[in-house]
């Protein structure tokens with residue numbers, strides 16, 4: 001699929017319009033900067049971050065580090081306010097209100113349908129198969145000319161299921177000329193599996209969403225990344241807010257990226273705790289099934305999920321109720337945390353299994 005085929009799927013008015021040109025885009029280096037109505041002074045905070053000036057719209061240093069991290073070229077990288085903003089940009093650039101649609105594979109992450117709703121785009125569903133795997137044929141059967149984006153989440157939130165790269169490649173190939181395939185890899189670091197970003201050079205219609213919010217423990221910094229063909233990234237940048245990334249966030253992300261060992265260590269601990277919890281939870285009375293997870297959470301089916309949720313709440317533990325998701329009415333999603341917090345979950349559940357000893 002050539003990139004012009006991909007760009008022809010975008011809203012014509014977005015391709016045609018002239019984006020806002022911020023002062024910082026036009027000039028960002030002179031001894032006296034009088035083009036952006038900023039305050040004078042050195043403006044630096046205790047941490048040394050320059051606060052009186054608008055930040056770089058797409059900070060070059062961070063872009064280079066992220067390109068290295070994700071093993072793509074710098075112009076494949078677009079930094080956004082969380083990957084939630086990446087989803088929103090895709091919807092706004094590719095879907096005309098009242099005309100176009102996206103495809104989702106329920107049970108899956110809720111934000112794709114929310115972004116579609118905000119944009120006035122339709123939502124078509126191709127449910128996951130019996131084992132919560134992606135059903136490629138069901139997706140291809142559901143594709144229509146109105147459908148511009150196919151969202152896959154791998155590992156999937158809330159089931160934890162990983163989609164093999166071969167399946168992603170098969171879909172990207174089959175969708176060429178028809179739709180973009182957006183693979184949300186918010187949890188891929190926990191999976192010990194290759195990123196779909198490796199397929200970008202061969203598939204212009206592929207978009208991969210990454211985030212610093214989960215494995216990098218930077219949810220409050222709000223930095224997400226769209227990895228895409230450079231012309232798709234450039235199209236999305238046209239509709240991105242002028243100065244999306246706060247300088248303190250950029251600084252914090254750079255600091256975290258300079259300590260990859262801390263991240264790897266955390267991933268190792270999460271994986272170890274995930275396997276321990278899956279084994280112990282699976283053996284408890286009242287637990288129907290622990291879904292195999294490649295992420296930092298477990299979806300667990302119970303005989304009485306609501307009673308379990310109440311029991312956990314009484315112990316001061318909140319988990320995610322999945323009863324609104326198709327085929328998960330009896331399930332809760334439990335984040336894998338520090339071992340002492342995981343133990344607290346097990347303790348509360350053991351009490352409930354033996355008839356409710358204490359609250």
Ligand SMILES: *Cc1c(COP(=O)(O)O)cnc(C)c1O
Pocket residue numbers: 081082083084085109153157184186210211212213214219222223224
């Ligand atoms: C947590 C999560 C994200 C990350 O969102 P940010 O806006 O980057 O914090 C993206 N996709 C899924 C499926 C998630 O669960």
